[in-house]
Amino acid sequence: MRSARDRSVCDGRRDAQPVPDDEHAVDLGPLDDFIGYVLRRAWLRVSADFQAALREVDLKPTQFTVLLIIGRNVGLSQSEVCSALGIQKTNFVPLLNELVRRGLAERRPAASDRRSHALHLTPEGEALLERAMTLHAALEERLTARVGKRGREKLIELLHRLSRTD
Amino acid sequence: MRSARDRSVCDGRRDAQPVPDDEHAVDLGPLDDFIGYVLRRAWLRVSADFQAALREVDLKPTQFTVLLIIGRNVGLSQSEVCSALGIQKTNFVPLLNELVRRGLAERRPAASDRRSHALHLTPEGEALLERAMTLHAALEERLTARVGKRGREKLIELLHRLSRTD
DNA sequence: AGGGATTGGTTATATACAATAACGATATCG
């Protein structure tokens, strides 16, 4: 979130030099009262925070959720992971490939269907997931500090209502 | 947001065929209680809603905000718009080009600096912006219906707190 | 049991969006 006030740091004009009227403060209009705009700014911010918090384990948000789901549902197929997370199966392939390449997850032959793969975490994957969970918990605490414990619960409830299909 | 229950529609297995335990319901674990995850799902949803709502005027979220800012701050330079909205100046060029190509905005020579451009809306741009504002207001009402009038205010406040730099 | 339709996984490809590097023209500062 960059407020109009921040603009001064990118502004070559000096205070000594008279600026035409109030042009030095950009009028954002009703923007800060639009759900979509505020939601986008919040997402960009939290997204950056996430990236910084999980840099040590080098996991992107989607990779993190995939590891989490696989860890909690041993033997899940790729399609199942995809529909559970709302990912496109075609985009899931390179994502999983990367996790496999790093030795975090495995594709094992499925028992009942020779087309599908049963997905498992390797011991390394489980260890990394655990570490990632710790880092993520710390992030969640920092985010909670911004909105308060009660505010966090309310926020999550409101966001769920916002994304529910009506 | 795709719930675990939706998975059945992508699931080849029949009910008659005994499924190992409760595997037919994917355990999302603590995911639905993570601010980042819930925020992302909400953003994706609202983003899609926005696209649908403003299809008539064919404006993407960023284009909409740019028109809004230019309309409210006549003669702003490109850099000023960029820093006000947190956009990269390099990414702003093709965005503005498109608006100019469609006859919605203009680059006029700036009075005080021959390097910079004073940005203006054309009459067509102003008309389209007004129409877009109407469509957007309707969208905002539909979103408000999901969280309630009071919930909307609370949500915006919480999102602001979430994206503020601490 | 056989044959059409469907599904799981994959590849290739297209589009949108954000970030970096470098450049010419202009403006500012010492």
Add this chain to the structure above:
DNA sequence: CGATATCGTTATTGTATATAACCAATCCCT
């Protein structure tokens, strides 16, 4: 004047998401 910074631009990269087409395996229906 000369060093330095800024405005706008191009080119390029990386990431995220969506579409089309494909093979093999499975399902469904008669």
